[in-house]
Amino acid sequence: MVNKKLSIVDIANQLNISKTTVSFILNGRAKEKRISDELVQKVLKFVEEVGYKPNSLAKSLRTGKSNIIGLMVENISDIFFANIARYIEDRAYKNGYRIIYCSTDNDAAKTKDLINMFRDRHVDGYIIAPPVGVEDDIAALIKDDLPVVLFDRFFPELESSYVVVDNLDATYNATKYFIDHGYKNIAFITFSSHQTQMQARMDGYEKALKEHNLASHIKEVDFYQDPQFIIEPITEFLEKNKGFDAILFGTNRLGVCGLKAMSNLGIKTPDDVAVISFDDNEVFEMYSPSITAIAQPIEEIADNVITILLHKLKTPAGSRQLEQVTLNSELRIRGSSSVDKPLVGSK
Structure with a gap:
């Protein structure tokens, strides 16, 4: 085994053949270029012995x-x-x-x-x-x-x-489910975002409420990697608004953080507040009671x-x-x- 990384030129020099021939063999074009089986086997055997690995970037430049x-x-x-x-x-x-x-x-x-x-x-x-x-x-x-x-x-x-x-239809149906089961003060907790999927989820929530002349209660949370920075504003929102009987969370990350906030405040689901979260998560099945969720396919x-x-x-x-x-x-x-x-x- 050699110490330095070999190039096609090194292989060609070692075997006393052209670098073009080595390149054709290594790129599977030996038959096309009528290179003998004997020479192909000689090159492949040498390559295996020295552990040659082609430069993938260089290969991509050659082959496109x-x-x-x-x-x-x-x-x-x-x-x-x-x-x-x-x-x-x-x-x-x-x-x-x-x-x-x-x-x-x-x-x-x-x-x-x-x-x-x-x-x-x-x-x-x-x-x-x-x-x-x-x-x-x-x-x-x-x-x-x-x-x-x-x-x-x-x-x-x-x-x-x-x-x-269809994000709009998903949150519309989830909000409509709440309404059909008698919930009137329904909050929507979402990330502050102009992304199309987040805007559509908010639109679906608002559409269902508007059709039933119910007021919307929206809390937009800044996106953070640290869950604590998501839990804190949700906790503050729930402390200031104690009349909600249902909450729709805009993502499963918000759902998990929101459930932690509710637990910290002693809010029980569904007895105190019913919950639905967008994006199903296997964690939701482990809660007691398990969490209703919008599952994406x-x-x-x-x-x-x-x-x-x-x-x-x-x-x-x-x-x-x-x-x-x-x-x-x-x-x-x-x-x-x-x-x-x-x-x-x-x-």
């Missing part, structure tokens, strides 16, 4: 393909994004691609840096859950005819392929995302079509919303 897909999500440790990534990775690997993951933390500057990093690595395709503020960067990828699929959220002003759920989202991207990767540049998919969610009824109140309008 890295067989790598860049996946950017809000937080890879979040169960929703982690499960999406797992399904995407499995499908990608079966189709000859590897995945590079990273978390944007909803930070536009960080996301811009990550996009540039992926460009430098010559990744073949991009899957992105984009924060607000990177519209121009996504537009530049699309303009350069690079395969891009957005998911979870998108930019209405930008023509892009995406996979999302994770496997279906991931399948659509990677199917669209793989189709783009197989389609010649200039011929790729927009593919935009909106999926339905499921309201999973559990114990946290099971106490019926007198129906709205009844005495």
Whole structure:
């Protein structure tokens, strides 16, 4: 085994053949170039003995393909994004691609840096859950005819392929469920965000209340990685507003933090306040009582995302079509919303 990392030139010099011949053999083009089987075996045997590993970046420059897909999500440790990534990775690997993951933390500057990093690595395709503020960067990828699929959220002003759920319909149905079971003072706790999915969730909540002439009670919380900075404003909100009989949380992260805040204040669910959270989480089934949640079709989202991207990767540049998919969610009824109140309008 040699100590220094060998190059194709080193291999060619050691075997006294041309570097072009070595390159053709290592890139699987020996038959095309009518290189003898004997020479192919000689090169491959030497490569195995010295442990030669080709420079992937250099190879991508030669072939135009890295067989790598860049996946950017809000937080890879979040169960929703982690499960999406797992399904995407499995499908990608079966189709000859590897995945590079990273978390944007909803930070536009960080996301811009990550996009540039992926460009430098010559990744073949991009899957992105984009924060607000990177519209121009996504537009530049699309303009350069690079395969891009957005998911979870998108930019209405930008023509892009995406996979999302019907967020407005999801929160409308959840709020309507509360109303149909007699709840009148329904709060909505959400992140302060201009992202399309968060705005649509708020719109669905407000639409249901407006149809029944009920007042809205919205608390917007700044996004933080540290749960304590989410729990504190929710606690303060609940302390100042003691008349709520139901709460809809805009994400599972808010749901978990909100339940901790409620526990700290001695608020019992569903006896004191009924609860529904967006984004189901296996943790919700472990609560007592278990938590009603809006479940996104994770496997279906991931399948659509990677199917669209793989189709783009197989389609010649200039011929790729927009593919935009909106999926339905499921309201999973559990114990946290099971106490019926007198129906709205009844005495």
